[in-house]
Amino acid sequence: MNKTELIDAMAADAGITKAAAKKSLESFLGNVESTLKGGGKVSLVGFGSWSVSERSARDGRNPQTGETIKIAAKKVVKFKAGTELSDAVN
Structure with missing residues (x-):
């Protein structure tokens, strides 16, 4: 599964638009990245x-x-x- 397929699956499962699912996924990935850069753990x-x-x-x-x-x-x-x-x- 690639990023596009994951966004499609998230949108279908949650009953939201693909744009909203993409924003949610990018927010999650960004927060994980910034936490790890800061030396934290997720x-x-x-x-x-x-x-x-x-x-x-x-x-x-x-x-x-x-x-x-x-x-x-x-x-x-x-x-x-x-x-x-x-x-x-x-």
Whole structure:
């Protein structure tokens, strides 16, 4: 499912216009992004939670040449599925 299909499904399920569904989805995504940028965590009970963790710098290897390369430190977004979502998938 892509963003357009999600907007269509949200509009149909909630009985609202596609424009309203798009605004709602963009608002949700924007708020999740800004919370994670600020170092916070977003939790939706039963669905899952998003958090940011630090990945330290490390040495890697170029698979073509075998040469050692430096991989820079960076922040990564993690998602942990909630119990209800995990149960629904299984």
